[in-house]
Amino acid sequence: MLHTKKVDDLISIHKIYHEPRIWEYARAVEIRNKYPDAELIEVPAHNQIPELFGFEGSVEDWIWNKRNVLILGVKKALSARANTRSSHWIAPSQSNGCTMSCSYCYVPRRKGYANPITIFVNIEKIMGYLSRHAVRQGVKTEPDLIDPEYWVYEIGENSDCSVDAAICDNVKNLIDLFATTPNAKLTFATKFVNHQLLNFDARRKTRIRFSLMPHNISRLVDVRTSPVSDRLAVMNDFRKAGYEVNVSFAPVIYYQGWLEDWRKLLNEMNDILDQQTKQQLAAEIIFLTHNEPLHKVNMRWHPKAEEVLWTPAVQQVKYSETGQRNVRYKNNLKREIVFDLVSLCKELIPYCKIRYAF
Known part of the structure; x- marks a missing residue:
């Protein structure tokens, strides 16, 4: 039995912070009309909101803001930033946050x-930039691990597009754009099942990557997401609706009995996925990276999750490309568990191509 999480369980907009002159954009007006009872608060810029920015607050404030603030x-x-893993390019954001x-x-x-x-409301300008960028790339002549035929653009690096699509048509507009872009496709990962997307005309030019992990660990760390069972249940439907369906095993978390839990999940995939979905399936595998500031914040509201996320005995310091001090599993252990x-x-799941694992 599915326990489907609906959009209304996640979003009930009470406050809309907006930049000056935002109502000159049709997308902004559409969103305002969708949430007519929301309080409108003008701010100098979308990243200059003293009531929100730089204030950790309590978890109650976080969840209220996530649910009620747009x-x-x-x-x-x-x-467009060059990428080398699940896409060739990171597209300019149509949104950020989740x-x-x-x-x-x-x-x-x-x-x-x-x-x-x-939500960024100048979607036409974003689309125009992406169209021109794709034209400049020309025809993709060499297959690679990202895609055998097309240039691939990531549109959900800092958001979950399945939720964004429930707020406005930005995501639909981008799916429509890439459906008719001859040399490119788009991609995004998601932890939310939005059945509205099944009505979009993807034409195999959108790769949706369903994030999966064993059920028990997901229930602990995937807060406010669709259950893994729901994500698995719709993968055939999305493939039938014209999407390329992939999976993202991320983050993979190491704990006592972790591999046996993955065995159960992979067997479940075998039972649920039809043959056509299996034939086009590919996976990315990304093991957990954590950091001490996030650990300290999490200890204030979700310490149970930190029992599996923060495990210093098996973790070591790793600096990110931006210089952030993170922790990951120690090298010898990491090689073994990968x-x-x-x-x-x-x-x-031998039919599933592994795009990368680290």
């Missing part, structure tokens, strides 16, 4: 650590 802004700097509250989330918890959703999970995937 921010509308204009995306000013447009650039209404969900996964305890391991590596996205900086700005806006009061809650990081509620900001090998173990990759081997298990090859044994149980």
Whole structure:
């Protein structure tokens, strides 16, 4: 039996912070009309909100903000950042922030650590930039691990597009754009099942990556997300609706009995996925990265999750590309557990291409 989480369980907008002159944009007006009872609060910029930014607050404030606060802004700097893993390019954001509250989330918890959703309303300008960028790339002549035919653009690096699509048509507009872009496709990962997306015309030019992990650990750390069972249950439907369906095993968390839990999940995938979905399936495998500031914040509201996320005996310091001091599993252990999970995937879901594992 599915315990489907609905959009209304996640979002009930009571406050809309907005930049000056935002109502000049049709998308902003559409959103205002969708939430007519929301209090409108003008701010100098979407990232200049003293009531939210830089204030950790209590978890009660975080969840209230995630559920009830929406921010509308204009995306000013447009650039596509080169990537080498699940996409060739990170597209300029159509949004940032998320209404969900996964305890391991590596996205900086700005806006009061809650990081509620900001929607960028100049979607036409974002789309125009992406169209011109794709034209400049020309035809993709060499297959690679990212895609055999198309240039791939990530549109959900700092958000969950399945939730964003319930607020406005930004995501639908981008799916429509790439459906008719001859040399490119888009991709995003999600932890939320939004059945509205099944009505979009993806034409195999959108790759949706359902984030999966064993049920018991997901119930502990995937706060306010759709249950893993719901995500598994719709994968065939999304493939039938015209999406390329992939999976993201992320983050993989090491704990007593972890591999046996993954064995159960992979066997469940075998039972649920139809043959056509299996034939086009690919996975990315990303093991947990954590950091001490997030650990300290989490200890104030979700210490149970930290019992599996913060395990100094098996973790070591790792500096990110931006210089942030993180922790990951120690090198010798990391090599072993990456090998173990990759081997298990090859044994149980051999049809699933592993795009990368680290």
